[in-house]
Amino acid sequence: MKILILGGYGNFGARICRALASDPDIELLVAGRDAGKASDLTRELGPRATALALDLRTAELAGQFAALGVNLVIHAAGPFQEQGYGVAMAAAEARAHYLDLADGRRFVCDFPSALDTAFRHAGRTGISGASTVPALSSAVIDALCVGWKRIHNIDICIAPAQTAPRGDATLAGVLSYCGEEVTVWLEGRWQTRRGWAHLHRERFARLRSRLGALCDIPDLELFPSLYGVRDRVMFRAAVEVGMSQRILALMAALRAAKLIPQPARWASALNRAGQIFNAFGSRLGGMVVRVSGCDGDGRDTTAAWHIAADDDHGPEIPCMAAILLARRLARGAALPVGAFTAARYLTLQDFAPEFARWGMRTDKEEGGADATE
Secondary structure, three states: OEEEEEOOOOOOHHHHHHHHOOOOOOEEEEEEOOHHHHHHHHHHHOOOEEEEEOOOOOOOHHHHHHHHOOOEEEEOOOOOOOOOOHHHHHHHHOOOEEEEOOOOHHHHHOHHHHHHHHHHHHOOEEEEOOOHHHHHHHHHHHHHOOOOOEEEEEEEEEEOOOOOOOOHHHHHHHHOOOOOEEEEEEOOEEEEEEOOOOOEEEOOOOOOOEEEEEOOOOHHHHHHHHOOOOOEEEEEEOOOOHHHHHHHHHHHHHHHOOOOOOHHHHHHHHHHHHHHHHHHOOOOEEEEEEEEEEOOOOOEEEEEEEEEEOOOOHHHHHHHHHHHHHHHHHOOOOOOOEEEEOOOOOOHHHHHHHHHHOOOEEEEEEOOOOOOO
């Protein structure tokens, strides 16, 4: 299978390239606007990888995909919050499968209705959100809630290591809703809260507790109906250094009051400035998913799943779903034709070899306190 990775030399794209480069069933095309950076990476990857310059904004993208004989496009060139579906549509027109690492709420949630007809006509699969959310997060919930009659609450928090590399595009994406209104399912109804505000102390199995703040991601919209959640779906991010988290909360307050412009425009500068706090952080990051509800006997119950990633390996997690799905396609496995979100396409067991590859540790709790206690 010939796989083109757009943004292939970026923070996440390069990780996907390295994971797939040794697979004998795959030929890689490492693509981006900078041919030099793509070439630097392909020299590392070996003879089954080719570099090329490609601009996702060109009107000739579908023709370029077709001329290259691309079978699968992996779109890792974020941020996705302000992007349209040009790359996905070009993949469908070129009769190629498509995966992306999008975490933009509208981008992922609207993807099926916008692209389903195109991918069905092409006889191919298009999947958006093949990343931590909603691919991994839904796999965790499915594993935790086997046999349950009802889910009352879902609470998710990611906790990146302070020193883990993060791209400017990633930071621009998460800053795009700083101080903006975010619609969330709370107390059994839709309400609005401010992004990166509402600090909450989060507990982890192998990490020190951190302050977390609301983030706008697809799960907030997908999971209430997907899982029939009664009361609450919440997603937070908890940066390691408390001062950084409070600065983000202050920026959210200033933005909400219209005292500063959209913080995403400062992503590059803030990314560099954030390195000042590296001396106060570590190389350990992770994630926790907590659920509460009724088990198969109708009794109230809770469960939680934790993962800890040391040595700055945390950024490997957002890449795993795309890697797993790409390998599945390369081996000829059939995926449903059409356009879908990545929710419930993989199981937690599917991720286990990838966790082991990077020395990540997982923990499961049952019957513990609800996240609000």
